[in-house]
Amino acid sequence: MYLFIKIMTFILLLVSPKVFAVAFDSCPSKAYLFQGKPVSVYGINLVTGTNSLLQDDTGLPSNINGVGFNETDRYIYGYDTTNYTIVRLGQNFQATTLNVSGLPSDKTFYVGDVYQHHYYVYRSGTGFYKIDLSPLDSNVNATLTAELITSTASVSLTDFAFHPSNDHLYGVDNGSGGLYEFNISTGVATYIGDTGETGTFGAMYFDVDGNLYLSRNQDGQVYRVNLSTQAIIDSGVVPAVKFADGPFSSQNDGARCANAPLIDTDEPATIDFGDAPDSYGSTLASNGARHALDDTTWLGSSVDGDYYAAQSPDSDDSITSDDEDGVGFVTALEPGLDSVISVTASTEGVLSAWFDWNDDGDFSDEGEQVITDKALVTGSNNIVISVPFGATVGSTWSRFRFSQQSGLAYFGGSTSGEVEDHEITIVDANTTQRHFPSATGYVTLAYEDNWPETADYDMNDLVLRYRITEVLKNGEVAKIIISGKLAAVGASYHSGFAVRLENIIASDIDTTKTRLYYNSVLQSGSPQEAGMSEASFILINDAIDVSSYDCYFFRTNHGCREDIGLEFELQFSLTTPVATENMPAMPYDPFLFATPGYYHGPVFAQAPGRSYEIHLADKAPTEQFNTEFYQLAQDTSDPSTSRYFKTVNNMPWALLIYDEWQWPREYVDLTTAYPDFADYTLSGGETHTDWYDINNAITNKYY
Known part of the structure; x- marks a missing residue:
C-alpha cells in the first residue's frame, strides 16, 4: 500500500496543471495585474491602489499578457508571449496551455480581453482576432480556432477592455492619449476623444458602472475615464482623472470581471472615506478621498472602515464608531490671523489638509491646500496655519489626510491612513490690514x-x-x-x-x-x-x-x-x-x-x-x-x-x-551709474530726489 501511494503521488505531480485548474467561485471585485517574466499575479484594489502578491509561480517560466476575465466560465485567458500560445488560469493562477490554430506563429500579443465566451487579441500592424472558447466547455484539450477580424490595426495599444453595457472594446493610444472604440464585428477603430494622459497603459479595466481604469506602467498611477453613458461617449469629453496609485512594471497587463462592483460589501469594510458634502469629493462616484486601512496609520485614537462616504445628516461617526477625533482646533479661525491645530498621529507619516476658505463648496481654489506633506511624529503635533484675510466668515469644511503616501490631492485613493473631514467656523475678528x-x-x-x-x-x-x-x-x-x-x-x-x-x-x-x-x-x-x-x-x-x-x-x-x-x-x-x-x-x-x-x-x-x-x-x-x-x-x-x-x-x-x-x-x-546720487547725498536729500529713476541712469551701467 505504501508503494502504491508513492506511485500515485508521483503520477499526480506529473499530470498537466489543467487537470487541477478550478474556476473562480464568482465574479470578483478585485482587479488582477500580471507583471514580469516569469509572470507574477497581483490583486489590486482599484479604489485605493493597495495590492498584494497572489501568485509568483503560474507553472510557466513565461510572461503572460493580454489577459481577460471570462464571465461565462469564470477563467482568466491570456497570451504566453514566450511560447506564442494561449493559456487559461483559474483561481489558483496556474496556467494551462491551450491548443489554438490560426494565429501568426512569430508574433506576440500584448493586448487582449474576453467577452461573451470569446477571447479577443490585438497587435498593431498585425491584426485583430477572436477565438471561440466554447469548445473548452466539454474538452479542455479541444483545438480552438483564431478568426481574423481585420488585418488593419493601426492604433498603438498595450491593452483594451470591454464595456459592461455594450459590445464595444475601448483602449487608449499610448502616444497620443486618444481614446478609441473598437467594433468587434468589423475591427473598425473610432476615435472618441483625448484623455489628456499619455504613457504605456499596460492594464485596462471596466467597472459595473461603465468607468474605464487605466494603469500606467511607468509609475503605476491609475486613472479613471467616465464612460458610464452613451451620451458621455458621444460627447468626446473623456478626461482621465487620477484615481489611485498602484504598482508599476515594464511588463504590465490586467484582467477584471467588468460586472463586479469595485467594493465588495460581502467582505469587511477596509476603506475609510471622508464625509464632507459630495461637492468636496467624498463619494466613490466623485472620486472622493479614501484610504485603505493598514492597521498602522490613523489619526486620533482609532479608525474604522466604511463601504461608502457618509453624507449629511449621517457622518462617519454616526454610522460606525466615533473615530473622527484626530484633529483639534486649539485657537479660533480668524481672517488674517494664525491658528493652532493639534493633530494626533498613531505613527510617523505625512499630513495634508485643505480648507474651503471662500465657502464655495470645494477645495480646488488657490490657497486652499494649507498643509502639504507635513511630517508628523507619533503622538501630538501642533501645527500653525494662516487664515487668509479674505476668508468668508461662517461655517465651512476642512479635510485632513494622513498617510504613508505623499503627494495626495483632496480627492482620490490612498494605500494607507485615514481621512477626517471637519466642519469649521470662521470667526469675525474685526481685522484689517x-x-x-x-x-x-x-x-x-x-x-x-x-x-x-x-x-x-x-x-x-x-x-x-x-x-x-x-x-x-x-x-x-x-x-x-x-x-x-x-x-x-x-x-x-x-x-x-x-x-x-x-x-x-x-x-x-x-x-x-x-x-x-x-x-x-x-x-x-x-x-x-x-x-x-x-x-x-x-x-x-x-x-x-x-x-x-x-x-x-x-x-x-x-x-x-x-x-x-x-x-x-x-x-x-x-x-x-x-x-x-x-x-x-x-x-x-x-x-x-x-x-x-x-x-x-x-x-x-x-x-x-x-x-x-x-x-x-x-x-x-x-x-x-x-x-x-x-x-x-x-x-x-x-x-x-x-x-x-x-x-x-x-x-x-x-x-x-x-x-x-x-x-x-x-x-x-x-555715482557712475546714477550721477545725480552724489548731489542728492551732499544736499541731505533736498535735491535730485528722483536720482534713482531709470531715466537718470547711464546706459549700460545698470543691471
Missing part, C-alpha cells in the same frame, strides 16, 4: 558690504525686494508678514539679512506662531534671534549660499541673466496686540550682517561675524554690534549725534528705494 509700500508692490533694499570702506561702491552686494503687511485686530497690530525676494548678490563676502523691531520686546513674540518660508517651503528652526532684548529675525543667514547662482556673481554681471531663485516670507504674531502708535515705523530696521566664520575684509583682524552690521543711514545698530567698528576707514558714525553708517559726504552703505530699482552692474560705482 496695512501694507508697506502697498499690498502688491515692493521697495528695494540695496547694501554695499565693504563697510567701513567704500571700495567699489557698486551697491549691489545684497539687493532685495521687500514688503511688510501688518494685520490689525480691533485696530491693534496682531500679526506681521515680511516678504520679499533675493534680487542680487554681487558679493564675495558672505553676508546675511535680518530685521529688527525697535522697542518690541523679544518676549512679546508668540514663538509658537513664528515661521519662515523659502519659496513657500517651511524652514526648520526658529528665525527669531536668541539672546536679544528687542525682537530680531534672521531671514537669510548666508546670501551666497541660498542664491545658488551659476554665474560668479548673482544678477550683477550683464551676461548673467538668471531668474530670481529665492522668495522669502516671515510670519509672526504678537502675544498681545500692540497699538499702532507703539509700533516701530515700517520698514522697521532691515540690516545686513556678516555670516559668522567668514573673512570680511582687511579692516578686521579676524572674522567679525554677527557683530558686524550695516543699517540704513542714521539707523542705530543692534545690541549685537561691536561699537569698536565705528569710524574705521571711511565711516563717520557718531552715536552722540545719532549719525550712523555714512561717509563724510553723507554717502550711505545701505539704500531703501520706493521702487523696484535697477542696481549698478558689478564694479560700477553707484
